[in-house]
Amino acid sequence: xxxxxxxxxxxxxxxxxxxxxxxxxxxxxxxxxxxxxxxxxxxxxxxxxxxxxxxxxxxxxxxxxxxxxxxxxxxxxxxxxxxxxxxxxxxxxxxxxxxxxxxxxxxxxxxxxxxxxxxxxxxxxxxxxxxxxxxxxxxxxxxxxxxxxxxxxxxxxxxxxxxxxxxxxxxxxxxxxxxxxxxxxxxxxxxxxxxxxxxxxxxxxxxxxxxxxxxxxxxxxxxxxxxxxxxxxxxxxxxxxxxxxxxxxxxxxxxxxxxxxxxxxxxxxxxxxxxxxxxxxxxxxxxxxxxx
Amino acid sequence: xxxxxxxxxxxxxxxxxxxxxxxxxxxxxxxxxxxxxxxxxxxxxxxxxxxxxxxxxxxxxxxxxxxxxxxxxxxxxxxxxxxxxxxxxxxxxxxxxxxxxxxxxxxxxxxxxxxxxxxxxxxxxxxxxxxxxxxxxxxxxxxxxxxxxxxxxxxxxxxxxxxxxxxxxxxxxxxxxxxxxxxxxxxxxxxxxxxxxxxxxxxxxxxxxxxxxxxxxxxxxxxxxxxxxxxxxxxxxxxxxxxxxxxxxxxxxxxxxxxxxxxxxx
Numbered sequence: 001x002x003x004x005x006x007x008x009x010x011x012x013x014x015x016x017x018x019x020x021x022x023x024x025x026x027x028x029x030x031x032x033x034x035x036x037x038x039x040x041x042x043x044x045x046x047x048x049x050x051x052x053x054x055x056x057x058x059x060x061x062x063x064x065x066x067x068x069x070x071x072x073x074x075x076x077x078x079x080x081x082x083x084x085x086x087x088x089x090x091x092x093x094x095x096x097x098x099x100x101x102x103x104x105x106x107x108x109x110x111x112x113x114x115x116x117x118x119x120x121x122x123x124x125x126x127x128x129x130x131x132x133x134x135x136x137x138x139x140x141x142x143x144x145x146x147x148x149x150x151x152x153x154x155x156x157x158x159x160x161x162x163x164x165x166x167x168x169x170x171x172x173x174x175x176x177x178x179x180x181x182x183x184x185x186x187x188x189x190x191x192x193x194x195x196x197x198x199x200x201x202x203x204x205x206x207x208x209x210x211x212x213x214x215x216x217x218x219x220x221x222x223x224x225x226x227x228x229x230x231x232x233x234x235x236x237x238x239x240x241x242x243x244x245x246x247x248x249x250x251x252x253x254x255x256x257x258x259x260x261x262x263x264x265x266x267x268x269x270x271x272x273x274x275x276x277x278x279x280x281x282x283x284x285x286x287x288x289x290x291x292x
Numbered sequence: 293x294x295x296x297x298x299x300x301x302x303x304x305x306x307x308x309x310x311x312x313x314x315x316x317x318x319x320x321x322x323x324x325x326x327x328x329x330x331x332x333x334x335x336x337x338x339x340x341x342x343x344x345x346x347x348x349x350x351x352x353x354x355x356x357x358x359x360x361x362x363x364x365x366x367x368x369x370x371x372x373x374x375x376x377x378x379x380x381x382x383x384x385x386x387x388x389x390x391x392x393x394x395x396x397x398x399x400x401x402x403x404x405x406x407x408x409x410x411x412x413x414x415x416x417x418x419x420x421x422x423x424x425x426x427x428x429x430x431x432x433x434x435x436x437x438x439x440x441x442x443x444x445x446x447x448x449x450x451x452x453x454x455x456x457x458x459x460x461x462x463x464x465x466x467x468x469x470x471x472x473x474x475x476x477x478x479x480x481x482x483x484x485x486x487x488x489x490x491x492x493x494x495x496x497x498x499x500x501x502x503x504x505x506x507x508x509x510x511x512x513x514x515x516x517x518x519x520x521x522x523x524x525x526x527x528x529x530x531x532x533x534x535x536x537x538x539x540x541x542x543x544x545x546x547x548x549x550x551x552x553x554x555x556x557x558x
Contacts, residue, residue: 105367174404178464181362182417182471183394192416197407 041270048263056264060230061246065257070265072229073246076145077214077272079233080242083149084156084213089206091153092160093195096202099161100168101190120158127155128222136223143224146236151219156209163205167198196287203284207277214273217244243269313338313475313505314359319373321354321363327529328354331373334524334534336475341497341506343520343537345513347552351529356477356509360396361389377475394421397473401480403460405452405467410435410444413452413463414470421471430470438466439496458489465496469504476500478508482515494519513553517541525549 004012059069103109131151141147171194179189220242228249229241243265250262312335321329329351336342344352354363361382363369375382382392406413414434415427423430431448435441440462444455452463461481468476478497482490497506497519510516516523516537523540525533525548533540533549544550551557 172404174400174402175406177362177365177398177400178404178406178467180365181360181393181398181400182467183390183421184417185390188420192420193406 044263044266046263047260048265048267051261051264052267056261057268061228061249065255065261068250068258068261070243070246070268072232073241073243073265074268074272075232076225076229076240077243077269079145079236079240080148080152081210081214081276083145083236084152085206085210087149088153088157088160088209092157092206092209093164093202095157096161096164096168097190097195100165101186101194116158116161120162123218124155124216125218125222127151128219130154131219131223142237143226143239144237145233145240147223148220148225148240148242149236151223152213152216155216155219156213159209159212160205163208164198164202167201167205168194170201171197199287200284203280203287207280207284210280211273211277214269214276215244217248220245221248243272311338312336313377314507315374315376317374317376319355319358319371319375321351321358322368322370322372323354323366324368329358329526330529332526332531333373334531336505336507337522338505339501339503340521341501341508341519342522342524343516344507344509344524344526345511345516345552346526346532347557348511349528350526352509352524352526353479355526356479356507357398359475359477359507360398361392362398364389394471395473396475396477397468397471398477399461399464399468399479399481402484403457403464405455405460405463407451407453409449410452410455410463411448414467417467417471434466434470435463437469437500438462439492439499440466456489458485458492461485461489461493462496465493465500469500473504475505475507478506480509480511483511490515513541513555517553525552527552 056069057074058071059067060072061070062068099109099112103112128151131147131154135141135147135150136143141150175193175197176189179193184192225245226239226241229239233240247262247265247269250258250265253259314336316335317333319329319332320327332355344356346352354369357363357366358371359375359382363371371383377392377396380387406416408416411427411431414431418430419427432441432445435444440459443459444450444463452460455463461484465476465481482493485493494515497508500506501521508516508520520537523535523537524531525540525544525546527548533544533546535545539545540549541553544553
């Protein structure tokens, strides 16, 4: 028994085959990405694992590879990320809220929107030059953590703003109307309903943006983060180094041992990234569950 | 009464003279250049249910939303004429729409509880408006009034989104009632609900009119006939007829109304 004529069956079979082929193609693309990452991790591990010990984490850089460690860079990166988060999250989320909830749909809002989208694509070195001119020189913040954090914040703000706006857009209009119909002002509505409802989406954007900031090297080199630091920063005004800079420094040395140290540094960098993302995803899922 | 030989016209005058909460005087509503509501005048009486019926796109929801200034959020919407509430024009220059919405509550077509607990859904409105008595009591009272208390009293801190559609809509009614509004606007409150939930809400409306004034927009003519005391029939933005419900459904003055309520069009 068949519903369709022979002609139709052949045609249908061809369509099914096409669908299957496309699914296979997508799967292949996905797995090739994963495979590439796997190879990279394997390569790095081979080189770096034998250097990974507590001594490596707890030592300052040294010109003797056996004594060299990543302490100052690790602490510098943690400082940097905390400062960047403190600066960029409030500014980025506020901007997104303003643009979505308060600014209206005029021409000015359009211009701002296009500009932010463009800024997201500006190369990071350009932000480095900007940071050097404004924060380091003009505001005389020197080559400090705060200069680095401000520059990094500029770099990731467009990403945070765009992601937050998308998250805010997904909050159904009916929720806003419900709040307004109870005599809520725009601010009360935004603060109590729109922001919490878009929080998981905003978190996703923030995670992506901060991850990018962790790995960025160019702007930090530009604003003059140090490459050889044998002390720990104690405040935002201290000079600093960061993981990617330390890695870059080691890679550019001729000795083989330092290349392996760089690999160990990469493992640490990836670990920091993983811990941070895991924490953020944990927070996000927790708040998401509370909403549903 | 002798000057009104037509009994319908006599009713009309009586309506105008009885105590009303909201008076619509020559109300026009525009969306840009489109005139969605045309020169509508009628009065909404205290402690009565007034239904607005009419075919889709006749402007009935637009008119309802103008009663608590929810149209302010629609870009390009503009209201002309007067809507008198408590001796003041709702669209007067010094009137703050936020304070209008505190006194004229609204229940929407689709249940729209906040993605928060049942308790917080109800307590939030009064809290942001400066309520500082015990919210426990307020929550219980509001839920009881909306005939939802028995079903949810053991899980007040569960998410409101776990409730069924009908329960969610009653929660939305409870949420609106917690504000102690003088008028409750309902925009097709049962259109997303099954018949049992609908019956629940209709029963509830009967009880609520003891204390509140209700204006309801409905697509369902049986519903209008069952629950309302007054009915306004609109078509293409015009108010065709306004009268006591019984008369609209039994002896309408305008032919068009008769055709609509008997199901000959719309």
